[in-house]
Amino acid sequence: MQLLRSAKASLFSSIADKMPAESSPAARRDASTNARPTGWLGTSLTPPLLPDSPAEWVLATNGNLINTANLLHMMDAVAHRHINTTSDSELLLNIFADNLQKTGKFRINEEDIFTAVGGLMQQVKGAYACVAMLAGFGIIAFRDPNGIRPLGMGWRKALGGGAGKDWLFASESVVADASGFGDWEDVRPGEAIIITRNGVTRRQVSAPATFAPDIFEYVYFARPDSVLDGVSVYRSRMAMGDALADEVKRVLDEHKLSVDVVIPVPDTSRVAALNLAQKLQLPYREGFIKNRYVGRTFIMPGQQMRRKNVRKKLNAMALEFSGKNVLIVDDSIVRGTTSKEIIQMAKDVGAKKVIVASCAPPIRHVNVYGIDMPSRVELVAHNRTPEEIAEAIGADLVIFQTLPDLVASVRQFNPALEAFDCSVFTGEYVTGGVDEAYFNSLEDLRSDNMKRQAEGGGLGALEGKGGGAVKHDQPGESKEMAMGCSGPMNGPPGSGRL
Numbered sequence: 001m002q003l004l005r006s007a008k009a010s011l012f013s014s015i016a017d018k019m020p021a022e023s024s025p026a027a028r029r030d031a032s033t034n035a036r037p038t039g040w041l042g043t044s045l046t047p048p049l050l051p052d053s054p055a056e057w058v059l060a061t062n063g064n065l066i067n068t069a070n071l072l073h074m075m076d077a078v079a080h081r082h083i084n085t086t087s088d089s090e091l092l093l094n095i096f097a098d099n100l101q102k103t104g105k106f107r108i109n110e111e112d113i114f115t116a117v118g119g120l121m122q123q124v125k126g127a128y129a130c131v132a133m134l135a136g137f138g139i140i141a142f143r144d145p146n147g148i149r150p151l152g153m154g155w156r157k158a159l160g161g162g163a164g165k166d167w168l169f170a171s172e173s174v175v176a177d178a179s180g181f182g183d184w185e186d187v188r189p190g191e192a193i194i195i196t197r198n199g200v201t202r203r204q205v206s207a208p209a210t211f212a213p214d215i216f217e218y219v220y221f222a223r224p225d226s227v228l229d230g231v232s233v234y235r236s237r238m239a240m241g242d243a244l245a246d247e248v249k250r251v252l253d254e255h256k257l258s259v260d261v262v263i264p265v266p267d268t269s270r271v272a273a274l275n276l277a278q279k280l281q282l283p284y285r286e287g288f289i290k291n292r293y294v295g296r297t298f299i300m301p302g303q304q305m306r307r308k309n310v311r312k313k314l315n316a317m318a319l320e321f322s323g324k325n326v327l328i329v330d331d332s333i334v335r336g337t338t339s340k341e342i343i344q345m346a347k348d349v350g351a352k353k354v355i356v357a358s359c360a361p362p363i364r365h366v367n368v369y370g371i372d373m374p375s376r377v378e379l380v381a382h383n384r385t386p387e388e389i390a391e392a393i394g395a396d397l398v399i400f401q402t403l404p405d406l407v408a409s410v411r412q413f414n415p416a417l418e419a420f421d422c423s424v425f426t427g428e429y430v431t432g433g434v435d436e437a438y439f440n441s442l443e444d445l446r447s448d449n450m451k452r453q454a455e456g457g458g459l460g461a462l463e464g465k466g467g468g469a470v471k472h473d474q475p476g477e478s479k480e481m482a483m484g485c486s487g488p489m490n491g492p493p494g495s496g497r498l
Ligand SMILES: O=P(O)(O)OC[C@H]1O[C@H](OP(=O)(O)OP(=O)(O)O)[C@H](O)[C@@H]1O
Pocket: 220, 265, 266, 267, 268, 269, 295, 296, 297, 298, 299, 330, 331, 332, 333, 334, 335, 336, 337, 338, 339
């Protein structure tokens, strides 16, 4: 029992420790009450939840389910299980537990777990990368049949000697690198992996489906030093810069415009901007200096906070802008908050013309798979042409990467990846089952107005069901660690040693 208690405590603490200091107490309280803590609004990593029927287990999820209404009904009317929160993790836990219960067994085995996860994959729709620990049994990891959200497994020789291995599951390989786990392999879409004291067992538990990892991981979310599904994020961003250079040249020629200097928007776009500048043989300058104590602005709640923080985060150096035609390169334009602010800053310090190039195509659709893209009306590209977008953000010209070029930038490093989830650009959702009613409910949850109202009455009101699902990223905390999750059984916290 001591072993089981410490294992659970380690899994909880390994995640709670990564939360912002002010929200940790709330999180700890929450782990016991099954209600999400305020500090977790806007994270796609749900805190581990702990049911105890038919067995004790905990689960953490990255992603978002899109058929929650049906699932809730099934849990209520058929399985007679109470769902106490609006967290997808709780639903997944209970569906899995229900499937296990159907075996009618007092002691379950690996076969039962594979069957239960396979059943779950037929029942739920959406994106989910999950790591769970079943008390006294082992660690279980599984990834949705389309592999939309990333998940991988790291291992190393057991610390302290012996023939065993330490295991770790995380959303990005950088977590394994940083933790000294030298080996890494992606969990395959539709696959379940079980790690017990006897070793690793893996099984394809769902029917084959289109493997379509979310391309936005490569554009913005993932750390450049990660390798996701066989593709170096860094290399893919270099390729995005190369491809964007060709498009920039074409559009500049068309408009008979020239550029004096290329300036990235730190941090994410730097890699692409440097390649773009080299290809166009233009000077590359760090015209915006970043305040390292301000985190990612895209995920901050509320437009006022985002605007204020863009100003706090970036400062334009007059000597790089004054009297020049500048090409500002960003990884993506979502609400347009960053672009609008920095274009004004560039003009304030004397830029002659400001042209913006985006490594991603226009984002016109909602993300339903775990990234908290704003509601459609809040997207600056929604129902706007590039010319209208330029006008909205105050640019002289806006140039977007084409979708085929973006896809090729990633795919060239792993041709086995035949498809990507590009729904934020195309509005085509690989899982199907996303209708207007779902969009409307999602938009109700995600709009800034609704978030403000919910803040008054408790942020928990917005959780799950497609609401508020952004990767966790706080100042001083690297985003990829948010999904980093290991399942320690008897090793040091976070080691996952079996
Ligand atoms: O159009 P918007 O709604 O402003 O969103 C897009 C911006 O948000 C991100 O920056 P962020 O500050 O989050 O992170 P970064 O420092 O990693 O680039 C991204 O890199 C864009 O600059």
